[in-house]
Amino acid sequence: MSTKTIIEPFRIKSVEPIRWTTRAEREATLRVAHYNLFLLEADDVLIDLLTDSGTGAMSTHQWAGIMEGDESYAGSKSFHHFKRSVQDITGYTHVIPTHQGRAAERILFSVMCKPGHIVPNNTHFDTTRANVEFVGAEAVDLLPAEARQPETHLPFKGNMDIAALEQLIARVGRERIPLVMLTVTNNSGGGQPVSMENAKAVSAVCRKHAIPLYLDACRFAENAYFIKLREPGYGDKTPKQIAQEMFALGDGCTMSAKKDGMANIGGFLCTNDDLLARQQKDLLILTEGYPTYGGLAGRDLEAVAIGLQESLDEDYLRYRIASTAYLGSHIAEHGVPIVQPPGGHAIYIDAKAFLPHVPAAQFPGVALAAELYLEGGIRSVEIGSLMFAAAAKMELVRLAIPRRVYTQSHIDYVVEIILQVWQRRAQIRGLRLTYEAPFLRHFTARLAPVS
Numbered sequence: 001m002s003t004k005t006i007i008e009p010f011r012i013k014s015v016e017p018i019r020w021t022t023r024a025e026r027e028a029t030l031r032v033a034h035y036n037l038f039l040l041e042a043d044d045v046l047i048d049l050l051t052d053s054g055t056g057a058m059s060t061h062q063w064a065g066i067m068e069g070d071e072s073y074a075g076s077k078s079f080h081h082f083k084r085s086v087q088d089i090t091g092y093t094h095v096i097p098t099h100q101g102r103a104a105e106r107i108l109f110s111v112m113c114k115p116g117h118i119v120p121n122n123t124h125f126d127t128t129r130a131n132v133e134f135v136g137a138e139a140v141d142l143l144p145a146e147a148r149q150p151e152t153h154l155p156f157k158g159n160m161d162i163a164a165l166e167q168l169i170a171r172v173g174r175e176r177i178p179l180v181m182l183t184v185t186n187n188s189g190g191g192q193p194v195s196m197e198n199a200k201a202v203s204a205v206c207r208k209h210a211i212p213l214y215l216d217a218c219r220f221a222e223n224a225y226f227i228k229l230r231e232p233g234y235g236d237k238t239p240k241q242i243a244q245e246m247f248a249l250g251d252g253c254t255m256s257a258k259k260d261g262m263a264n265i266g267g268f269l270c271t272n273d274d275l276l277a278r279q280q281k282d283l284l285i286l287t288e289g290y291p292t293y294g295g296l297a298g299r300d301l302e303a304v305a306i307g308l309q310e311s312l313d314e315d316y317l318r319y320r321i322a323s324t325a326y327l328g329s330h331i332a333e334h335g336v337p338i339v340q341p342p343g344g345h346a347i348y349i350d351a352k353a354f355l356p357h358v359p360a361a362q363f364p365g366v367a368l369a370a371e372l373y374l375e376g377g378i379r380s381v382e383i384g385s386l387m388f389a390a391a392a393k394m395e396l397v398r399l400a401i402p403r404r405v406y407t408q409s410h411i412d413y414v415v416e417i418i419l420q421v422w423q424r425r426a427q428i429r430g431l432r433l434t435y436e437a438p439f440l441r442h443f444t445a446r447l448a449p450v451s
C-alpha cells in the first residue's frame, strides 16, 4: 500500500452520537467523580479512550452471527462454532469459555497455584496480578531494564528477560513455579509486542524445567502483525500463521475476547492438560456456568467465533497499527514524551516526563488524565502509582483505541487536545488520595488536588 492517508477499511452503517460538554460542565463532573475518570458517566465523555476492552464495533458478519446464536444450555451449536474457531488459531485441546479474561485467570490460578508459589510474566496486567495474589501466590514481572525506559526504541519491547527467568528458577526452585505466563502484546509495559524469538526462548526454558507456559493472549493478532512487520523471516507469513506458531509454543492460554476477539464480552481458557481441564471445568460450573457456555450467551459465542478470525485480517491490522502509530508520532514530534515505539492498541504518554514537577506520590498520571478530560472531554487511564502502588515501574497515561470505533478525524482531534495541554503543562498540579479500596484501588479511588 503506497498511499499516505490512513483509511478505515470499512464503511459505517450505524452511527452513535457523542455529546459535547463545556469546560465548566467538565470541571463540575470531574469534581463529582473525585478526579477519578473511572467514576465519570460515559455520557459526559466525548472521546472515550479509557480502554480498548469490550468497546469495539462489531461487523455485519458478527451481527448476523448474533441472530444465529443457539441458546441451548448444553451442547449448543454456537459453542462448537466457538471451539472450532479458537482451536483453528490456538491448536489447544481444551477450550473453556468464560465471561471475560479475568474469569479465565481466576480459574487458571485457583487450580494451579497455592501460597508460596511464584508466577513469572513479562508484565502482569492488573487483574492478572490481583488474581495471582488472591490465591496467595506471588506475581513477578521480568521485563528487561531497557524496556522500562519509555524513550528507548526497540522493536520488541514486550519481551521477557530470559536471563532473569533462568535466575528466578535457579533461586526459588522449579517446584515453586507452577506456570510461566507471557503477555502478548504486553499491555502494562506499553502495548509492546513480544518477538517470536523471545517466545521460543521462554518456551525452551519452560520445557527444560518442565514448567507449563501459558500465553495471556488478549492481543495476539496485533502481536502477530508486529512480528510480520518487524521480525526477519515473517514478512511473507499471514498473521494467522504467525499466531498459530506462537500458540504452539505454549501449553495453554487465557484470553479476553473483548480485545482481539472483537466482541463486547467474552473470554476463554485453553489448556492441553486433560487433568487440569477437568478441574478447571468443575470450577467453571461452580462460578461461570456449564462448560459449553461458561457465562456467555450462545450469541456471544458466535460474535467471538467470528471476531477472532476478523482480528487476523491483514487490511484491518494494517489500518489498526498505522492509526495508533499516527496518534503517537503526531504528538511525539511536538515533544510530548511517549513510550516508544507506539504500541498496537494504545499510546502511552510518559506522565513523569510530561509533568516532572509532580512527584509519584501525587499521581502525575492521574493528574494528566484529568487535564485531558478538562481540555477536550477525552477519557484516558493512568497506569502507574495509583494502579500498581509500590510495584509501579513507570508513570503512564494510556490512550487506548477502541477497535473500528473512531475515525481518523477523531484521532486528529485527540492530537490537538494533547498538544494544548502540553503547552500549559507547568500549571498542572498533583493529586492526593482521599479514599482507597484494599485491592484494585484505581477503579474506585477518590482523589483531590493538592493545595
Ligand SMILES: Cc1ncc(COP(=O)(O)O)c(C=O)c1O
Residues within 6 Å of the ligand: 053, 100, 101, 102, 103, 125, 127, 128, 183, 187, 188, 216, 218, 255, 256, 257, 258, 267
Ligand atoms: C493483558 C491483559 N490481560 C488480562 C486482561 C483482563 O481481561 P478482562 O478485562 O476481559 O477481564 C486484560 C484486560 O484489559 C489485559 O489487557
